[in-house]
């Protein structure tokens with residue numbers, strides 16, 4: 001561990017510059033428990049705790065921009081406990097931030113222009129690539145609406161502007177203020193056969209806050225092949241994509257088995273009032 005302030009500063013700098021990476025990683029969809037273990041180890045390595053502690057600080061300071069219905073809004077009430085800490089109804093509803101440390105939760109500021117890039121493995125058939133692109137775009141637009149964040153589609157969002165996911169890109173760091181999603185053919189060795197998706201986040205510290213720098217998501221074509229083509233608010237490809245991209249916005253796993261942020265998507269999975277509130281909180285960090 002860092003012995004003196006200079007060492008410690010260097011350590012923090014390294015953390016910021018290299019990436020406080022985290023990974024919410026994730027993997028939703030049914031059948032596997034293994035990858036969850038992997039996520040936790042990576043998060044701890046950078047001094048950030050996965051499935052962060054509580055939304056209450058963010059709720060306290062947040063500047064919520066989106067309209068919430070009554071059930072969702074109700075979850076924002078704060079109650080002080082005897083110990084002097086805050087616990088919110090939202091925490092009780094099972095929703096968690098993805099990563100936290102002593103500087104609080106990792107959330108994008110509202111004025112940051114978040115560029116989104118869609119890369120798809122060329123080994124995947126063109127018709128499937130087109131469906132993947134359309135599904136991913138609709139999820140980004142949905143997240144933009146529910147968080148109020150300044151999300152802009154920049155790369156790979158049309159057939160003419162199609163971007164292929166190269167081996168080098170799948171392991172490189174995206175540009176600052178960018179979320180890059182890579183659809184990877186399930187036969188491709190960049191992902192192990194039992195890995196369905198992984199989100200890696202790079203973070204920096206500014207004025208005592210954890211600010212995301214960029215996020216890279218790899219998602220296996222397996223997800224697309226095995227999930228129904230349905231609406232986002234029920235178990236579907238879009239819901240699976242929404243799960244991964246929500247990690248990129250700072251939302252962690254929910255303890256509620258009916259939530260789309262539960263580690264495994266249940267047949268009953270939906271976008272719960274707590275999920276809507278969490279999305280609003282994820283977009284609530286004032287600049």
Ligand SMILES: [Zn+2]
Pocket residue numbers: 024025026027028243247253262263
């Ligand atoms: Zn997950």
